[in-house]
Each structure stands twice: as C-alpha cells, then as structure tokens.
Amino acid sequence: MDTDTVICWCEEVMLSQILSAINAGAVSSKAIKLETRTGMGICQGRICRPLVEQVISSYTSRQLHESPQLNSNHPVRPLSLNELAGNRKDV
16 A cells, blocks of 8 residues: 555545554554544544554554454434534524
8 A cells, every 4th residue: 555545534544644653652543543533534433444453453563353443433313404503594
C-alpha cells in the first residue's frame, strides 16, 4: 500500500498518519484512534477498522486478537435534521 492511501474515508486519515502513530508507540486500534481520529467518523470504524488492524498486524509483531479493538458509539436513536435543528423554521 502507498503511504498516500486513505484508510479512514470519514476522517480522511492516510496510511502515513497511521504509520506515524505506530512509530510514536500507538500499537492498538484504540491508540491509533486517539492519535489520528480513525474510526471517529460517521461509520464509527465499520469501514476502516479492518484496514487499521491489518496495518497494525503488518507493521508490528502483534496479532489482531492481541490488540484492543475500536469501540463504536452508536446514537441512541437516529435524529432527523429538523429535530437536530430544534424544529426551527429560520434555518
């Protein structure tokens, strides 16, 4: 993979940023999430998590089952834009 490859499309995180985080000592999905915002976008890591874990496994001696995985934080319930705006008519 090229270092310009986008790993997390939601947060526009490239492989080079993940590798920098690994070189700085982040060797788990959770640590990389805190360093790079990977997995914090709208998909909550459902798209990028497997790629992040593959990168960790490839560039460190850790196996996938050895590192803490990303947690996804789903909303309690979906909100419409109208509800989010507080039913304001001027928006």
